[in-house]
Amino acid sequence: MELLAAGFIEDNIVPKFNYWIYVILMMIGLYAMITKNNLIKKLIGMAVFQTAIILFYVSIGVKEESGIPILGHGQHHEIVEEGKPSGEVITKDEFANPLPHVLMLTAIVVGVSTLGLALAISQRIHGSFGTLEEDEILDQLRPGGHD
Amino acid sequence: MKFFGFIAVVVVGTLLLVATGDFPGWGNPHSPASEGQVSGFYIEQTVNVTKVPNMVTAVLADFRGYDTMFETVVIFIAGIGIIAVLRTFGDTAGKASDYPEPDEGSDIIVRSTCHLMVPLIQLFALYVVAHGHHSPGGGFQGGVMLGASYILLALACGLPVAKRRMGERKAIVLAATGIIIYAGWGVACLFFGGNFLDYASLDPVLPGDKEMARSHSMLVVEIGVAFTVTAIMFAIYSNLATRGRLEKGL
Amino acid sequence: MIWQFDIIILILMVVAAIISLRVKDLLGATMVFGIYSFLICLLWAEMGAVDVAFTEAAVGAGVSTVIMTATVFSTTRRSRD
Structure with missing residues (x-):
């Protein structure tokens, strides 16, 4: 009930x-x-x-299942230091x-x-x-x- | 009057409540506002073009730099307007207040606590300004906190103590300096061949590459915003609390 | 987003807004308005808008309550409605 x-x-x-x-x-x-x-x-x-x-x-x-609009430290490091394309690391629905x-x-x-x-x-x-x-x-x- | 106001409110409210039926659900990731090209670009490309993890600060200080600059000007004009409306010189302030003025700084516990708190608040405010692109914060928040530290000093120890640190003339000069820093940084971009507030053109003089130049420039304009907001917040308080006489205070 | 939390805060916000507009003492109205600002700051932190929540905590709940209190003290505290 x-x-x-x-x-x-x-x-x-x-x-x-x-x-x-x-x-x-x-x-x-x-x-x-x-x-x-x-x-x-x-x-x-x-x-x-x-x-x-x-x-x-x-x-x-x-957005449902979204967090704050700030990149996590790990994601930021992967993109800036390791040079991964941001499309692979970031999913749009993850951020408000x-x-x-x-x-x-x-x-x-x-x-x-x-x-x-x-x-x-x-x-x-x-x-x-x-x-x-x-x-x-x-x-x-x-x-x-x-x- | 009450009746007509009630009718107007009910009519408008009913219309708006009916209109909410067509809105996308709360938290729907496919709502038009979230599906649009603009917000998608901000979320995915901000870190590529500016190397700043906090998207809100990046959009505030870089992509929408004009907006923020003129919002700062609005704050400056509001502060000047308050001074123009309220400030009186000499003994022409009108009727005395209904409340007796407390003798300032009489309580030693309040004064000592305040003197311990103010440096910590100011240190944290500077951290908020300087770290705004990596964590929540930025020029507006840090500036308000710096202004609030002076307001705390004025509340606890009386306005003269706070005025010795932030006089009226100093406050106005500081507020104008903030806008000059912001606009001047935009003009500096013109000298290096970019557009107004196009920070990427500043990379010959700033350390790092084009993306880092945008990141550093954000810090500079946030400092400008913080100057203006600090000075205007304190000016608003000091004029409102003393009815423009700038003596004694609450 | 946590919807249970969201609903509770929104209801409390409406209550706080109505109280702050109905209290006859202006100082009391100002203080309840400060509570309203803190509630809305909590709501924005819950919705993921941390920068807005931070600004609201500093500006709405801090400075605007102080300047309204300053005005109430240098004018009058009584209100007829």
């Missing part, structure tokens, strides 16, 4: 589970960006949205797809810089308005509001 359940999960849920979760996380982030009132909460929503995209890309690059990893690696670092810039702007907003709540800021900006 247990084996049956595991087989069912492996056949029907596992192949798509990463994609479902990526959609769910992305929608959590989008909902937070639309409806949350606090600017820091909006930024957390933005970061969740961003990690959802990265999750999607990294999930694409996975490195291209999505590269694209996402830079995206993470750029993401933290833009997060820092957004935090800087929200600090300036707090300096001018004394609050981080969106509706209070809009109240103060409206002609005839407080201030």
Whole structure:
């Protein structure tokens, strides 16, 4: 019975589970960006949205039975020192797809810089308005509001 | 607002969930992304043309060198933007913080532990930068760790102690130096008859053959990236923690 | 890839994202967001993306948590939602 359940999960849920979760996380982030009132909460929503995209890309690059995209020491030695053709030593399915990893690696670092810039702007907003709540800021900006 | 946001999220989410039905299964080695010519070339030929075992670093610093160079520029611009938005001079910083400023470096245990930790962190960060083409790591990771070591110093001993090691002017100069190293290495390739960032043309001046020249050049551009990332990470922290006054700190 | 591990981490990630967006205290939200970053770093190590996992551990879980904490301390800790 247990084996049956595991087989069912492996056949029907596992192949798509990463994609479902990526959609769910992305929608959590989008909902937070639309409806949350606090600017820091909006930024957390933005970061969740961003990690959802990265999750999607990294999930694409996975292969069954694959390891990390770094050659083993033995393989590297065989190709570089002994001069074997790389096609004989390397099988493509043995390594995860490195291209999505590269694209996402830079995206993470750029993401933290833009997060820092957004935090800087929200600090300036707090300096001018004394609050981080969106509706209070809009109240103060409206002609005839407080201030 | 909440209601309309919920409706929009449900509609978009349903569409995306329906679309996942057409995706190749997770871990399928014959998915279009993994079957394509490009990733196959990177996996099989990277070691032939660059002698670097870590494919991610090789693609990052060599095959997609333009991409990484301008990502570094984006980080630099973000850092400059934060300084431009937040930095204030003199006593015009506005209202005082709601929280009392703790007197800096009061706890001897924290200070001593931090002074023991920082050299080890920096040593490991340099290892990560220098060994990036043989193991996980590279300029971005090592640079962030170097920046984090200065942030640790600022957290434990107060910002003035960290500023003595990495002042504001020094940070900006360091960040610009990193980009100049990266772009300058690309321009150096032009002088030897190659294209911009075509490292193989540098083999008359670098030890080893054409493949080793690409491997060594990767190290140089990773060092450039590490300079920029280190300086900008510390600049981001020091401006955010003091609201641009660069005094006292958290 | 180990699918049992993968499913557990993904569920925990959704839980962490929801908690960090629902906590009213901004410092608490930041800390839960740090937990979220560490979980996603673990997930990428499991999927074979070691370089991405390394970057996320240093950047997402380390620096971005610190700069968000710095912002929370120099602005306000309360949030209405």
